[in-house]
Amino acid sequence: MANGWAPFIGLIVLAIFCAGAWFGSPKGENQTIWRSTLLLSAVSMYLMWAITFLAQLHPLISPIREDIRNLGH
Amino acid sequence: MAPTKDTMFRSADMSLTQLYIANEIGREVVSALGELGVMDFRDLNSETSAFQRTFTQEIRRLDNVERQLRYFHSQMDKASIPMRSIYDFNNPFISPKASEIDELADKSQSLENRISSLNESYETLKKREVELTEWRWVLREAGGFFDRARGQTEEIRHSLDNDDAPLLQDVEQSGQGEAAADRSFSVMNIGFVAGVIPRERIAAFERILWRTLRGNLYMNQSEIPEAIINPETNEEVSKNVFIIFAHGKEIIAKIRKISESLGADLYSVDENSELRRDQIREVNTRLSDLASVLKNTKSTLDAELTAIGRSLAAWMVIIKKEKATYQTLNKFSYDHQRKTLIAEAWAPTNYLGLIKSTLRDVNDQAGLSVPTIVNQIKTTKTPPTYFKTNRFTLAFQTIIDAYGTIKYREVNPALPTIVTFPFLFAVMFGDFGHGIILLTAALAMIYYERKLQRSKLDELFSMIFYGRYIVFMMGIFSMYTGLLYCDAFSKELPIFKSMWKWTENDDGSLGPTATRVEGYTYPFGLDWRWHDTDNDLLFSNSYKMKLSILLGWCHMTFSLGWSLVNALYFSTPIDIWGNFVPGMIFFQSIFGYLSFTIVYKWCVDWAARGQNPPSLLNMLIYMFLQPGTLENPDQPLYKGQAGIQVVLLLLAVICVPILLFLKPFYLRYEHNKARALGYRGIGENTRVSALDDDDEEGQNLNGGRESFGDDDDGIAMITQDIGHGGEHEEFEFSEVMIHQVIHTIEFCLNCVSHTASYLRLWALSLAHQRLSIVLWEMTMKIAFGFTGITGAIIMVVVFYMWFALTVAVLCVMEGTSAMLHSLRLHWVEAMSKHFIGDGVPFEPFSFKVLLEEEPVE
DSSP states (O other), X not given: OGGGGHHHHHHHHHHHHHHHHHHHXXXXXXXXXXXXXXXXXXXXXXXXXXXXXXXXXXXXXXXXXXXXXXXXX | OOOOOOOSSSOOOEEEEEEEEEGGGHHHHHHHHHHHTOOEEOOTTTTSOGGGSTTHHHHHHHHHHHHHHHHHHHHHHHTTOOOOXXXXXXXXXXXXXXXXXXXXXXXHHHHHHHHHHHXXXXXXXXXXXXXXXXXXXXXXXXXXXXXXXXXXXHHHHHHHXXXXXXXXXXXXXXTTTGGGGXXXXXXXXXXXXXXXXXXXXXXXXXXXXXXHHTTOOEEEEEEOSSOEEETTTTEEEOEEEEEXXXXXXXXXXXXXXXXXXXXXXXXXXXXXXHHHHHHHHHHHHHHHHHHHHXXXXXXXXXXXXXXXXXXXXXXXXXXXXXXXXXXXXXXXXXXXXXXEEEEEEEEEGGGHHHHHXXXXXXXXXHTOXXXXXXXXXXXXXXXXXXXXXXXXXXXXXXXXXXXXXXXXXXXXXXXHHHHHHHHHHHHHHOOHHHHHHHHHHHHHHHHTHHHHHHSOOOXXXXXXXXXXXXXXXXXXXXXXXXXXXXXXXXXXXXXXXXXXXXXXXXXXXXXXXXXXXXXXOOSSSSOXXXXXXXXXXXXXXXXXXXXXXXXXXXXXXXXXXXXXXXXXXXXXXXXXXXXXXXXXXXXXXXXXXXXXXXXXXXXXXXXXXXXXXXXXXXXXXXXXXXXXXOSSTTSOSSTTHHHHHHHHHHHHHHHHHHHHHHHHHHHHHHHHHHXXXXXXOTTSSOOOOTTTSOHHHHHHHTTOOOOOTTSOGGGTTTTSOTTOOOOOOOOOHHHHHHHHHHHHHHHHHHHHHXXXXXXXXXXXHHHHHHHHHHHHHHTHHHHHTOOHHHHHHHHHHHHHHHHHHIIIIIIIIHHHHHHHHHHHIIIIIIGGGTOOOOOOBOOOOOHHHHHHHSOOO
């Protein structure tokens, strides 16, 4: 079950990144654009990763491949 | 007023300013403001027509200069003399003095006269040359005709005497009647007409002659081998020389008339061969004289045009700016004594300082003691919406502006769109390899940005170039989603250890089933073992479908959140309690719950529980059709599922009437309360025109604007909002109610349809993946089957084919389709949740914009 914590660990990483992006964004008139772009990118990338990870956490089906016999060994 | 920083999040803070400009420096001020490009001037003379305005005369003069410059340009095109590019000038954007403009106008006038006279003489000379050339041909050909005709005078006369005799009989038998050769035509009263005629008319010409003269003629013709160039149109025409012999003066006159009407040019030819030879000699000398004169004229003209071409682009820019300046000045109004120009313009508040200092500079340069005054006016008019864009944000802002103009100070959807648009695209386009292609293309366009901007691009490519930063973001996100989907050109990417192991059979072979590596989940993206399995679609479909719903839910919740931000900003609490809160509860209690169950179902280890996982689709159906019951009551998703679902459903149902009635009834209550207190809308009963009233009242009516009282009463209209129109709308309950009914129905239905709409993310990513698999299997996989030299050759050919198809079909075509779907998700699904969008676009008077719209090539 240790795996199940991965999204939360990812969340912490995300939070750290977001904080870094918020304060590290170059000052000036484009600061808003930097902040919004970096934060939103990070959040959406995290979301998609987490969804993909969760979908495989407890898979209900496993791969079946008939032609694997010919390929193996 | 504390100046706030203008960001892309909201429109820049705008203020309506009034300028009082001394008449003498009006042109200079406007020109300087045009360079600045931050003021949107209002038309203060909208009721007057274009001809009645003050500076019509100047504009007309400039129009004339512009026409002359265009004439030079067309002449240069004709002579194929290149114009010096606008980018080669050091600084063509310096605004010239009025005297310089006058100089330029005079110069262009004299140049036009010179060029056109040169042109005229050139054309006349050319025409003369053509005539001489034609004459020479006629003379040359006519000799042969005469010799042949002389041999046949007998027959000609015979045929003329005898109507039955066929014309042109025995033409080949020339030389028979040598005895008669010396007899002159004139003796026999035979006249002739010689000339040239365009080749395509020759058939008609013959037919007409034949019919009108009933065959009483003898015609000879030959083709001129070289084409004759018409100097007026510069077209090549191939022509024929003809000579017609006929009997009698009337007939000759008739022939002349017919030939001229058909566009033939007639030339005099002498029948005496001696004289003819002299004529030829004379024509030749005249032709050679003409050629040298022509050459001189041409070189003078070319030199003149080359000289013009060196500065033509700069002149065009100057005139264009000058014209725009006067057109803007035409929007200004005057004070009573016509000493001061009064202008009204919207400008970003943060630029006011810059505007003021620019005006001061202009004043100092002109050495005027009267300063240009900048006043800020308070007004009830909607300010225009303005976002300062840069290279990166421009295309994203254009996407949003294409849908509608953002309301002033509303949340700008373009800011999140910078990420969400390419990201949703990438969810549909997820392939690491295709992402690399996109990114490379975008980087190349960004690298050669300057060069590409200056060159002429075709329509499709210029569109892609315009969106190069969108493509850049798309490329990055496509690479990321490609990694998550574990697809690179449809092949797997085994980065980490797989979580699946093929089962080993007793005979040492593998599969067909797999077992999971205990306690290990593939850490990043989809497990690559799913590639090429028999049931990979079963798995990836379920995953991508849920991914779409979850991403859609996130995107819509995010968008709905902006409506709260808007309501808070515009301080309309009724929009929070009447629209946002019930809407949000409705949405979350159905689709938020669905998203929750999806994630929850993933998190539970159903095999360890020894339970069959319930179907989410059926759960949702039961939730609506039989609230309180489950499909398998003994196997719930979680404890108390039935009860919670009933509560959620009730919440959603309760929200509908709140959404429907709260806002209109609250507005009616507010309105009635205000009425009871005796307030009336401005201009509801009486309309007081500020312009007609005296100073004091005018100012009070217009909301106590800053007054400017140290002038005499000549400038009474000084702080009035010129052209103030009543923008107040009367409250109409039925209208508000109908509006809210539509909003409610739309919102509730859209929650369902929009969630379903996000399934396009799944559908398109599935299509993209399948298509790239098919492409691989039809090309590269077959090519791998060959070995040896043939194999190598086939490999190379097939590889190029595969790559070309990948770029054309998968990247360009599929990419366009994914982009359009992403566009739709933004315009419809996301923006319908919060976009108000009844703004007025900010169109500043700017030379830069002007030159971008009408480039001087």
